[in-house]
Amino acid sequence: MRIRASVAVVTGALALTAFAVPAAQAADAPGVGALAQSVQQIAGKSPADDSSGDTKISNVVVNGGKAVVFGTTTKRTFAVTFTATDNSGIDWATAVLYHGTDIDHSDNGAVPNEGNRIKCTAAGSTAANCKGTFTIDASVDGRLLNAHAGTWKVWAIAQAKDADYIQKDNAKSFSVQRYSKLTVNASPEPVKKGNTITVTGKLTRANWESGKYAGYGSQPVKLQFKKAGTSTWTTVKTIKTNSTGNLSTTVKASTDGSFRYSFAGTSATSAATATADYVDVR
Template identity: 40%
Template sequence: MAKKRRNASVAVGAAAVLTAIAAAPAGAANGGVTYSGLSVNGGKPIVIGIQETVSVPVTYRMTTSRTWDWPPLFFLYRGKLANRDYDMLYSSFGSSDRTCPVEGTGRCEVEDGVLDIDPRYAIEGNGDAGTWKSAAQLSLPGGDSVFTDLNRSVQVQRATRVTVNAAPEPVVKGKTITVTGKVSRANWEKHTYQGYGGRTVSLQFKADGASSYTTVKKVTSGSTGALRTTVKATTSGTWRWKYYGNSTSGAKASTGDHVIVWSGVRIMHAAR
């Protein structure tokens, strides 16, 4: 038996598997059951906060000559699938009767499935962040099951938040702009966001009229996640911080803070 079985309630057309599988290898099979075309969240990591339910799109195809009692259950595991010595993250997967009947044979195909992930119930602790392996279970008549390793590693990540403030606003051209902010990360055990220290975060700028941001410099966050640096005012535009994430933490950019840069002459005229 699995060491952990969490959030196992069934909702037709929904699931709560924390996975980011780009595609199951064609012909991934076990016991006469073949999986292909599996896509969850477009292959991107699943980034989870502290209380918001994350809804993730999923598609897959399962083909078998055997009769099943229930559609496949996709799950993540750490450990050994062969002898059922593993930790498990999953909930049941349902779909419409038209594409994947509760009882049937042949092909089970889902194009509009959804994974609904509620971190308050599906996550046990911060240790759940990181790399997991993926598998599927097909329930057969008589209580038997076929477990298939889908041979894909999956990243489950804790959400991050980044704030920004650029001052003064407006500023005289050539003067100093101080850009501050903070990077924090979801703590799944305390259900709050806490400062994320020692992170390399990029300060980016987008000049008025430009279509994209450019990295100006990189700054390391302090022990409380605080960010602070200075730049010279050259032209009006928007400043932001961007954290690119890691294997356990999601990438995130702050909102932008716009700063108007004036020449000294223009400020004198405005004062009159």
């Protein structure tokens, strides 16, 4: 398996882009550990939680509070914002995103597009609103592996004008998800009242390594029905996808209406709802 990206540390700047390394090669891969090394270079100390004085970081928000979702070819730019405060005012701040138990043991990460310091705008004499943008590429030649889906964390640091500072290894956690798709087909159409309707479908999700969508097996999916002339969806039953992501169940035809499948998603996979399929009952 080839290594798909590496990182470089440049003195005086955080010259690091999102990276990913297959776990089997992590020990020998160039660039592994460079994320923590670069953060240590910026902070001037260990990247672990640390503080001096009364500097604080609060209200950390990633991507507007929503999960960051990637399809097979998605290159996404999103923002991280937070508030930094100190009685002397804020001098500078930055943030780094990473996947792993802590930044010293991260296997993927991203640094701000702005460089080693993000933009902080004063909000009075003691506070600043700070914002950094990040770009991650989920294409086959990009920097995400399927194993990197799930919980990511924000490492953040803020330094005050009086040299007080605070740094947090996990200032905020957020989800990076594989995009999922869901289909539905109810047949026969039309159908005689009282007869059996078979509702099939399939749940797939993005495979960042193959660049294709693959069936997502053993997942609970709700079959929902909306009676014609109404706007309310009612859950008929919950079934599980088979090993290849396929769905199939039967119901009795009672009245005109639409069927759809709905998947709630997981921490590593986005939610999905199929486009409704209308059935004419005669």
